[in-house]
Amino acid sequence: QVQLVESGGRLVQAGGSLRLSCAASGRTFHDFTMGWFRQAPGKEREFVAAINWNGGVTDYAVSVKGRFTISRDHAKNTVYLEMNSLKPEDAAAYYCAASFPGSRLPRSDTEYSYWGQGTQVTVSS
Numbered sequence: 001q002v003q004l005v006e007s008g009g010r011l012v013q014a015g016g017s018l019r020l021s022c023a024a025s026g027r028t029f030h031d032f033t034m035g036w037f038r039q040a041p042g043k044e045r046e047f048v049a050a051i052n053w054n055g056g057v058t059d060y061a062v063s064v065k066g067r068f069t070i071s072r073d074h075a076k077n078t079v080y081l082e083m084n085s086l087k088p089e090d091a092a093a094y095y096c097a098a099s100f101p102g103s104r105l106p107r108s109d110t111e112y113s114y115w116g117q118g119t120q121v122t123v124s125s
């Protein structure tokens with residue numbers, strides 16, 4: 001088991017920046033591939049970014065590539081999502097998730113075994 005708790009979501013103006021955090025506890029943090037997903041009202045949950053166990057490999061959705069950065073700190077058992085140049089369409093509940101490592105970074109939410117409760121990001125235009 002691993003428990004995930006997100007934080008950092010808030011109201012921000014378009015063009016602004018936010019850093020989301022996801023603190024992990026329970027099983028050894030570095031065992032897992034970590035991902036961020038988001039879900040806006042009336043829309044399906046979508047993949048945002050993923051990072052492998054040692055932080056050496058990352059993957060991003062096309063919509064956020066170049067604006068968002070995923071990273072992890074093993075000493076703090078925390079994964080981060082740095083979000084820059086935020087747009088109104090980035091507004092959503094953001095969730096972090098943990099996946100058992102495989103041959104690639106998963107983009108499907110069905111491949112993640114553990115989820116946090118989410119943190120809300122609102123972007124005003």
